[in-house]
Amino acid sequence: MNILITTIFNYPHEGGLSSHITTLKKGLMTRGHNVDILSFSQLPAFKRKMLAQAPGFLLNKVKQGSGQLFNDRQRQKLLASSINALKKNYDVINAQDIFATLASIESGIPTVQTVHGYYSFEAVSRGALLPDSEEDLIIRELERKAYQSAAKVVTVDQRIKDYINHLAHIEADTIKNFIDVSAFKPEMAKREQTRRDFQIPLHKKMLFVPRRMTEKNGVIYPLLALPEVLENHPETVLVYAGTGEQRSRLEETAASLNISASVLFLGSVPFEKMHNLYEASDIVLIPSVHSHGVEEATSISALEAMSCRSPVIASAIGGLKEILIDGEDGLLVEEKNKEALAQAISLLLKDPEYAAKLASKARCKMESEYSHLSAAERFEKAYVEVLN
The missing domain is CATH 3.40.50.2000 (Glycogen Phosphorylase B;)
Structure with missing residues (x-):
């Protein structure tokens, strides 16, 4: 055809x-x-x-x-x-x-x-x-x-x-x-090089938000959860890849919370480099929210992260609930709940074996269903x- x-x-x-x-x-x-x-x-x-x-x-x-x-x-x-x-x-x-x-x-x-x-x-x-x-x-x-x-x-x-x-x-x-599962696949050997390329500290735990900076993507909530995470895991960096109208709000919020040193904005990242960032991450966050009747569909960012065997924490709304099974191949948290998000992040940072188990099952799901x-x-x- x-x-x-x-x-x-x-x-x-x-x-x-x-x-x-x-x-x-x-x-x-x-x-x-x-x-x-x-x-x-x-x-x-x-x-x-x-x-x-x-x-x-x-x-x-x-x-x-x-x-x-x-x-x-x-x-x-x-x-x-x-x-x-x-x-x-x-x-x-x-x-x-x-x-x-x-x-x-x-x-x-x-x-x-x-x-x-x-x-x-x-x-x-x-x-x-x-x-x-x-x-x-x-x-x-x-x-x-x-x-x-x-x-x-x-x-x-x-x-x-x-x-x-x-x-x-x-x-x-x-x-x-x-997604093209063959394109988004684990290649952990590139992890350190990716962090050097994007100037992400090698010794820090990386929380990755691969989202356009719009209201419905809930990008403010990882930032609001970060102070609590830093109390228990001070060597943590929150990394955003994306652009949008919420960028200035995020920068102002980070400054007001005195956590700007722990937040990195990469701006727009080419499609072909995204899988490297997923692999370089310790946790990928998809914090979408309801906004004026809109809720997340079957998030491609979540699928890409899961295919790269990256542990995913997402909001329990919309199509995200169709992708992830809470506690089996990722974690689902209540939308707009910064405390729940912080607790889920801390859980995976404290127990990397559990995080790796979730990520491994997620990769299997991507290969068989997506x-x-x-x-x-x-x-x-x-x-x-x-x-x-």
């Missing part, structure tokens, strides 16, 4: 969506398909800036949310134009967001939509939209239209499937997030269904 993957977002970029697209393409190509990707970042720079980003920025100055809606709609139009201009004949399109779905459907090519989250709720969560505003309601209606118009809808977890059924009365398929090749096969079947 000739398959086109579309999105109005930038690709590649920091975050799970980009990882999903990269890994899905790899799996589909391994199965013998031709796969291309069309994203907003591949469009001409002057069109991106002058027709979408700049006007959207200015409109937001007038009314919060209006620029976001304008920007998304303009991205849809630009993407639709590019799809129609493509000379190559595609059998099927796999759109990765509602606006890419609406743009792809215009081409007349059968379109499968993969839904990674709650589009309007997530825009509210990151401050791009005001809840229940005119723009928020319009985007919810566009969500419904996209789900109902696609030839097939695929979700990455059961909660999102239920949400779509409630919103659009559509029965979606669920294909959980996945392979990108088996996910690619399921997507292939979805494409065949819409073609038939």
Whole structure:
């Protein structure tokens, strides 16, 4: 099959969506398909800036949310134009967001939509939209239209499937997030070199937060838990890899708690270097929280850490509860509970054998249940269904 993957977002970029697209393409190509990707970042720079980003920025100055809606709609139009201009004949399109779905459907090519989250709720969560505003309601209606118009809808977890059924009365398929297990595998020999490369002290226990710095990712809570951890384990460093609007808040909080010396911000880290950081870590933290109706899906960061045989502590919400079994292949703690998080961290730091046991079982689970090749096969079947 000739398959086109579309999105109005930038690709590649920091975050799970980009990882999903990269890994899905790899799996589909391994199965013998031709796969291309069309994203907003591949469009001409002057069109991106002058027709979408700049006007959207200015409109937001007038009314919060209006620029976001304008920007998304303009991205849809630009993407639709590019799809129609493509000379190559595609059998099927796999759109990765509602606006890419609406743009792809215009081409007349059968379109499968993969839904990674709650589009309007997530825009509210990151401050791009005001809840229940005119723009928020319009985007919810566009969500419904996209789900109902696609030839097939695929979700990455059961909660999102239920949400779509409630919103659009559509029965979606669920294909959980996945990873290339062969790419994220334990290579402990590189541990010391990775720490040197990123200037992470070799003698300290490393707590790693591989998250975009947004409210729903709960990135503030490891910082709030750190003082208690440092009381019992003073040789500990908290390392963040990611960017986002919460960065300044984290830096200010670290300074106010007088723990800046024990916190390291790496900024954006290339995808191909992330597995080295997982392996260099003593514990990986996925502290996601409910935010304006949004909760974590099947976190790719958690899957990557587990595949690298890194002990994982995560919030007991959403898709994280579908990945981890508390006390068997990781630890789950109550969201926003800094005391519970600190206690879980201290437990694993005190008992490295227990931590290693959890991590080993997690790796076995990744190999048996979350392979990108088996996910690619399921997507292939979805494409065949819409073609038939």
